[in-house]
Amino acid sequence: MSKTAWVFPGQGSQVLGMGVDLIDLPLAQQRFAQAEEILGWSVIAVCQHDEAKLGQTLYTQPCLYVVESILADLLKQKTLPDFVAGHSLGEYIALYVAGVFEWSAGLRLVKRRAELMENAAGGMMAAMIKFDRDELERVIGQTPDVVLANDNSPEQVVISGTPEAVKMVMEKVKAKRAIPLNVSGAFHSPLMAAAAQEFQDVLTSVEFLPASIPVMSNVEPTPTQDGNVLKQRLMQQMTGSVRWREISLGLADHGITHVVEIGPGNVLTGLIKRTCGDMQLDNVRNAAELAQWGDNCI
Structure with a gap:
């Protein structure tokens, strides 16, 4: 049924x-x-x-x-x-x-x-589209103060944390697009x-x-x-x-x-x-x- x-x-x-x-x-x-x-x-x-x-x-x-x-x-x-x-x-x-x-x-x-x-000010979030998941998880694991906030689909996630940590992940992980989000804080972190x-x-x-x-x-x-x-x-x-x-x-x-x-x-x-x-x-x-x-x- x-x-x-x-x-x-x-x-x-x-x-x-x-x-x-x-x-x-x-x-x-x-x-x-x-x-x-x-x-x-x-x-x-x-x-x-x-x-x-x-x-x-x-x-x-x-x-x-x-x-x-x-x-x-x-x-x-x-x-x-x-x-x-x-x-x-x-x-x-x-x-x-x-x-x-x-x-x-x-x-x-x-x-x-x-x-x-x-x-809740002071944090940052960014969407990442079309990336290597293993690489992303490895870089996040090696970077303090950032987490996977939204695991939305196999090809789209959102990371959240301090601005420095989020930017570091965006620089290290190759993705088709990495887009900072217009939010006031590091939600879901x-x-x-x-x-x-x-x-x-x-x-x-x-x-x-x-x-x-x-x-x-x-x-x-x-x-x-x-x-x-x-x-x-x-x-x-x-x-x-x-x-x-x-x-x-x-x-x-x-x-x-x-x-x-x-x-x-x-x-x-x-x-x-x-x-x-x-x-x-x-x-x-x-x-x-x-x-x-x-x-x-x-």
């Missing part, structure tokens, strides 16, 4: 105008109003008019959480997934969709996460330890219920529905690597034949295609694609 996974993109997928076509829908209106009460600012105003703010971690992460969760809730009225996973921030939407915490609790977590990450410790206190106070469907976490791609395990994995996420390549391979291993990326862009479906070429891939990025669901996607 065919199984379907829903996946949720993280920071970097945001685009100006995302979510704007949802504002006439009652569920979206309710969510946007709730979000403004929690955040103290309007998600729809930022998404519609303020590209500069939308590119700042403080605003990016809550905006993505709100828009992606609305799309997911609307899609749930038509169909349900067998597995869920999310890339970095996207894991929070996956956990919400799986019923691990209620919507407002998830947004409050994302709000605090964004604040801590926005203030040990340099986030202080922020992660502060965030752990916030996470501890939130009840995690058993998931209604299996969740594949960034730091441990093995699917689980145990709420306590999912919380522990999320506690490790801020300093741990995003193992997306392994998540992609794990989906296939667990009988998933169809993956739907919910949210702006097509980053995750692109990564999965390069890792598992025979997977059926679809995107739900906006109200128009949501309205077409069932005509061509199933």
Whole structure:
């Protein structure tokens, strides 16, 4: 029997105008109003008019959480997934969709996460495309203060650490492209330890219920529905690597034949295609694609 996974993109997928076509829908209106009460600012105003703010971690992460969760809730009225996973921030939407915490609790977590990450200055991240993996792992192993932050696909990774260490790896490893990322800190690295410790206190106070469907976490791609395990994995996420390549391979291993990326862009479906070429891939990025669901996607 065919199984379907829903996946949720993280920071970097945001685009100006995302979510704007949802504002006439009652569920979206309710969510946007709730979000403004929690955040103290309007998600729809930022998404519609303020590209500069939308590119700042403080605003990016809550905006993505709100828009992606609305799309997911609307899609749930038509169909349900067998597995869920999310890339970095996207894991929070996956956990919400799986019923691990209620919507407002998830947004409050994302709000605090964004604040801590926005203030975690002093690090650097860089994407590397088409490289020798053995050489990269060897150089990282020999270079202090840099780690593999995002293992996205066989041909694309992100490294994270001090600026000196990241630049050293970029110089030593031959790659088709090596691109510094416009981020405020060394996310998904040990340099986030202080922020992660502060965030752990916030996470501890939130009840995690058993998931209604299996969740594949960034730091441990093995699917689980145990709420306590999912919380522990999320506690490790801020300093741990995003193992997306392994998540992609794990989906296939667990009988998933169809993956739907919910949210702006097509980053995750692109990564999965390069890792598992025979997977059926679809995107739900906006109200128009949501309205077409069932005509061509199933």
